[in-house]
Each structure stands twice: as structure tokens, then as C-alpha cells.
Amino acid sequence: MIERRTVFRAAIAAGSVGALAACSGRTAGTAEVDPARVPPKAKITAEPAVGARDVSVLAPVKLKVEEGTFTEVSVTNPDGKPVAGGLDGDKRTWTSSEPLGYGSTYTYTAKASGHDGKVAELTGSFDTINPATLVRATLNPVDNAEVGVAMPISVKFAEPVADRAAAQRALAVETSTEVEGGWAWLSDRQVDWRPKEYWPANTDVKVTAKLYGVHYGGGAYGKADVSTQFRVGRNQVVKIHTPDHVMRVYRDGSESASYPCSNGKDADPNLNTPNGTVIVMTKEPTSIFDNERYGYTDVKKKWCCRISNHGEYIHENEENRANIGKNNTSHGCVNLFERDALAYFDSALIGDPVEITGSKADFPLTSDVMDWLLDWRTWMSKSAL
Known part of the structure; x- marks a missing residue:
């Protein structure tokens, strides 16, 4: 009897321990939290x-x-x-x-x-940045212009640009026909783009200058973006070999007109019609000419096409009629008979090239329209990129 009771108590004790252990284990499992399961904060x-x-x-x-x-x-x-x-x-x-x-x-x-x-x-x-200077830029040609095949694209800045590379990176030219060309800085306020050769006729061109926000250096920033779209017209080129006293006009590669002319005086290099390729810059139905050094002021002429910023034009000069087609006696301009000057004036576009040879003097590289006076290697050396 004693032995059985002892065994019975032992069995109960053993069972109690096991039950407590099992109960304790379940309680620990429900209380623990896995940190990996907690959603992180936004x-x-x-x-x-x-x-x-x-x-x-x-x-x-x-x-x-x-x-x-x-x-x-x-x-x-x-x-x-x-x-x-x-x-x-x-x-x-x-x-x-x-x-x-x-x-x-x-x-x-x-x-x-x-x-x-x-x-x-x-x-x-x-x-945001508060610039010391905001620099305005302008683009030429203007929107919707029709221009000649030598017309350059010109971006002019109201203030000098120190970081030319930054400004140039903001410029883009798109053409309807593939055209090789490039940018060249002609001064610290002007950068031009021109094709390596004359533009193909009938090319559509879009220029974007995303200059707003561009730092030009020295606290100066671009004031606004500018853009333009224009069209290159027919191919027309003027060729003048000054000793011949003839101005020839070529349309799409063939001679379309020739006009007797009188060019700048051969004997005076200061009055020569200089050698070089220039462009028609403006067309003025009438223009007033003054040069006190050579004894004339307030002289009015008709059908004037400016070809440089140094005073050279193609225009009528009936007062020099006796020398037109025979002698070079002008003060540097190309003199034509009035009927011929009108005919050429009507045919010309801004940006038409005028190629002059045979003179004793060359156009100086001081004009802001010197684009075609530079060879291609020199032109590309003036890029900031």
C-alpha cells in the first residue's frame, strides 16, 4: 500500500511539472513581437x-x-x-x-x-538666385523671314558674355535639310552660326536659344529664351570682278542678269570696293549718304542694298552715268544705272551673297557681318565648344 501511494504521487508530480512547462511555453509565444514585421514610417x-x-x-x-x-x-x-x-x-x-x-x-x-x-x-x-545682371539676347533673322543663301544666324547679347561655352550650349539649330555648319564668336557680345557652304535653297530653319537661367559668369544670367523660324529662299549670287565694270547675277547657278557698274576708285585704296564675300544686309528704297572727308553730304540715292557696315552699297547713281560700265570712280559703292538698280533691288533678298574680287583692298574684319570673310577653319576655331 505504501509503495503504491508513493508511485501515484510521483506520477502526479511528474504530470504537474509537464503541464506547467507546456502552459508556460504557450504564454511566451503570444507575447513576443518580430521587429522585422513592424511597417517603417514614411x-x-x-x-x-x-x-x-x-x-x-x-x-x-x-x-x-x-x-x-x-x-x-x-x-x-x-x-x-x-x-x-x-x-x-x-x-x-x-x-x-x-x-x-x-x-x-x-x-x-x-x-x-x-x-x-x-x-x-x-x-x-x-x-532662388537673385542675379546681379539680367542679360537680354536678340536673334536674327526674325520670325518668318525669307532670306538669301548666305544669311547667318546671329545671337547678340546686351552685355559681354564671360562664359561663352555656357551660352553656346543653350543654342540649337534645326534644318529641314541636313546642313553642315557651326557657331563662331565674333565678339564677346555676338555669336553667329553659318553653314560651311551656302544654304541649300528652300531650307526651313528653326533656332532655339534657351538662355533663361544660364549663368554667363560674373553674376550675369540670361533674361529670357528666344527663338526664330525662317526660310532660305532661292539661290541668288552676285559676282563682281571690279576691273570688268560688270555686276553679274546668278540664279540657281545660271547667269540671270548682268549690269554695267562703276566701282570704287582704283587709284585710292581707301575708296576701293573691297574684295570679299559679303551679304545684302538691308534694302532701302532711298538712302542719304554723307562723307565730309570726300566733300559730299546729304546725297540721296535710290534702290540701295547695303553690303557692309563700312558704307558700301549697291545703288543707282545717274550722276556717274558717264563712268558706269567703263571706269571705277565711286567712293566705294557699286554704282548702277537707275533701271538696273531697281531690277536688282526687286530681285534681292536679305542674306544674298555678293562676291567681290579684283580690288587692291580687302574688307576689314571689323564688321559684325564678317561671316563669309573667314575661311572654314578659322570660323570653327572661334567656337567656344
């Missing part, structure tokens, strides 16, 4: 950063969220107007789509729903 970041200063007006504003998706994004200018922009497909990145203004404070507010079910927020502002 985090919003901004570019430019909160409080950033001297931000480029070309820098896109970007707001990004990690571990969540945006529910609200607002970027506003100093007037409280929204900056254009939008979210990407997964609603994790907002990017602006318009340039910013100079010297302005922009404010952003963003909210995102995190994977943890909580809302993340970011508010802040940044300031």
Missing part, C-alpha cells in the same frame, strides 16, 4: 532642401516619399500661385514642369500616407 524629402538659397531657376523641384505614397503636394510661388508639376505613376515622386522665377521664395507642403497607416508631412521653403 519619410518625405525635398530638392531643393528646406531653407536652400541661391537655387538655380532651372533646377526642377522634386519631392519624394519613401515607405508611402503622396496624398497631397503643393508648391507655390511668392504670389501663392501653384507651380506646375505632377506625380509619377506610383505617387512617390512629384516633379515640377516649369522654370522658376529669379529672386523668389517658393513654399512646399506635402503629405503622404505611410505603409504603417500614419501620415507624414513636410513643409518648407527655398530661395
Whole structure:
């Protein structure tokens, strides 16, 4: 009897220990939490950063969220107007789509729903660059112009450009026909593009100068983008060999007209009609000529085509009728009979080339329209890139 009771108690004791152990194990399992299973909090970041200063007006504003998706994004200018922009497909990145203004404070507010079910927020502002100087640029030819086959594209700046490479990188030329050409800086305020050879006739050209926001150096920035579209017309070239006293006009490679002329005085190099390829720069039905050094002022002539910034024109001069076609007696201009001057005037386009040879003097390289006076190697050496 004693032995059986002892065994019975032992069995009960052993069973109790096992039951307690099993119960204790189940309680520990329900209390533990796996850190890897806790959703991370959403985090919003901004570019430019909160409080950033001297931000480029070309820098896109970007707001990004990690571990969540945006529910609200607002970027506003100093007037409280929204900056254009939008979210990407997964609603994790907002990017602006318009340039910013100079010297302005922009404010952003963003909210995102995190994977943890909580809302993340970011508010802040940044300031854009406030330039010491804003530089205006102009483009030539003007919109919708029809020009001759030697017409250069010219970008002129209101102030000197220190970082020419930065400005040149912002320029682009598109043509309807493949054309080899390049940019050349003719001064610190002017960069021109011309084709290696004359433009193909009937070429459509588009020029874009995305200069807004471009730093030219020394605190100067581009004031605005500019652009133009124009068309190259028919191929017309004037050739003058000064000793021949004849001005020949070639249309699409064939001679279409020839006019007797009188060129600059052979005996005086200062009055020669200089050698070189120039272009028709302006067409003036009448023009007034003055040169006190050579004894004339307020002289009116008709059907005038300017071919340089040094005073040379193609125009009528009936007062020199006796020498037209016979002697070179002008002060540097190409003199024609009035009927011939009118006929040529009517046929000419701005940008038509005029090729002059046979003179004792050359056109000086001081004009802002020297494009065809430079050979191609020299031209390309003037590129900033």
C-alpha cells in the first residue's frame, strides 16, 4: 500500500511539472513581437532642401516619399500661385514642369500616407538666385523671314558674355535639310552660326536659344529664351570682278542678269570696293549718304542694298552715268544705272551673297557681318565648344 501511494504521487508530480512547462511555453509565444514585421514610417524629402538659397531657376523641384505614397503636394510661388508639376505613376515622386522665377521664395507642403497607416508631412521653403545682371539676347533673322543663301544666324547679347561655352550650349539649330555648319564668336557680345557652304535653297530653319537661367559668369544670367523660324529662299549670287565694270547675277547657278557698274576708285585704296564675300544686309528704297572727308553730304540715292557696315552699297547713281560700265570712280559703292538698280533691288533678298574680287583692298574684319570673310577653319576655331 505504501509503495503504491508513493508511485501515484510521483506520477502526479511528474504530470504537474509537464503541464506547467507546456502552459508556460504557450504564454511566451503570444507575447513576443518580430521587429522585422513592424511597417517603417514614411519619410518625405525635398530638392531643393528646406531653407536652400541661391537655387538655380532651372533646377526642377522634386519631392519624394519613401515607405508611402503622396496624398497631397503643393508648391507655390511668392504670389501663392501653384507651380506646375505632377506625380509619377506610383505617387512617390512629384516633379515640377516649369522654370522658376529669379529672386523668389517658393513654399512646399506635402503629405503622404505611410505603409504603417500614419501620415507624414513636410513643409518648407527655398530661395532662388537673385542675379546681379539680367542679360537680354536678340536673334536674327526674325520670325518668318525669307532670306538669301548666305544669311547667318546671329545671337547678340546686351552685355559681354564671360562664359561663352555656357551660352553656346543653350543654342540649337534645326534644318529641314541636313546642313553642315557651326557657331563662331565674333565678339564677346555676338555669336553667329553659318553653314560651311551656302544654304541649300528652300531650307526651313528653326533656332532655339534657351538662355533663361544660364549663368554667363560674373553674376550675369540670361533674361529670357528666344527663338526664330525662317526660310532660305532661292539661290541668288552676285559676282563682281571690279576691273570688268560688270555686276553679274546668278540664279540657281545660271547667269540671270548682268549690269554695267562703276566701282570704287582704283587709284585710292581707301575708296576701293573691297574684295570679299559679303551679304545684302538691308534694302532701302532711298538712302542719304554723307562723307565730309570726300566733300559730299546729304546725297540721296535710290534702290540701295547695303553690303557692309563700312558704307558700301549697291545703288543707282545717274550722276556717274558717264563712268558706269567703263571706269571705277565711286567712293566705294557699286554704282548702277537707275533701271538696273531697281531690277536688282526687286530681285534681292536679305542674306544674298555678293562676291567681290579684283580690288587692291580687302574688307576689314571689323564688321559684325564678317561671316563669309573667314575661311572654314578659322570660323570653327572661334567656337567656344
